[in-house]
Amino acid sequence: MAFKPVDAWLLSFKVNWINWADAVKSVTLRATDPENALAPAAYQIVTAGDWKNQWVFASGLAYNWNELTTIYAGHNYGKNPIPSQNSSPLLAGILEHHITLGAARQITTQWRLTGGRRVYAAGQGELHQSAVRQCRSQERSAIPASHVEPPLVAKKNV
Template sequence: MVMRNCFHETEAVPLTPKFLVEANVKWVNWSNANGYDDFDWDDQWVFAVGGQYALTSKLKLRAGYNYAKNPVNEHDGFNGMQMTSVQGKSLPGYYCETFRIIGFPAIAEHHLTLGVGYAFTPKFEINLGYMHAFGNTITESGTDLTGRPVTLESELSENSLDFWVTWRF
């Protein structure tokens, strides 16, 4: 699928009647995305691989891995007193850098997933998924609004659970 600021390709291959492998590659065009182009984020390639094993005709086990390099560039030596234009508005560089470093939720680079699905009938299935994003930290130094030295740091690790129901009509 091709969108204005993203390219996404997925291939799934059944290796055996019980084992399916899927590979996914995605490119995100952060440098030209509306609303993000002022933040100096690098374009990003996202790579993922996963598998599904049918333990029985009704019970499926899933696992996967995802890697994407953190797109946030570090601006060591930024001038927090200098005005910066963001979406046509002027604001102090300190505010812009704080948002760039702390406000972006995708700095984690490595993710593992586990899942299970159970088909009660051919039309009704329940699924549960777990994702762990391994911790990553980014740091940059510069000056605050008064010209004093400051260090900005963002650290992110994440765990999430997903639950979904499939009902085919």
């Protein structure tokens, strides 16, 4: 749902239901062809998924600074669907809160430059700490997954 209270502002709200319980039954990690000759040729870990269903609430706003520039902001909330006993540093964390900022600038009639950034995310602390303890207790090391965001995108209007 979106509406314009005044001409320069656009406010939006969205609610999503994500059926994780049917989507993630188990998580399988399989590693092969190690660089270390002493490591096994193949290694596999299977963990229970048992993810919970999730409601996600999002709100956003767009402000037309002038006829060429638009500024964006948004907030997203969804309770973490991964039970802490099933967390792993190998899974990308699902954060509960996200705050984003962005802007767009019309360069020509055919080209628009846009950029955005997640400026705040919270809610993975408990998940991550549990996963690190689990990983250390099993004497394994792992690199947590990370999320890379493109800083700017130039897009041709169609």
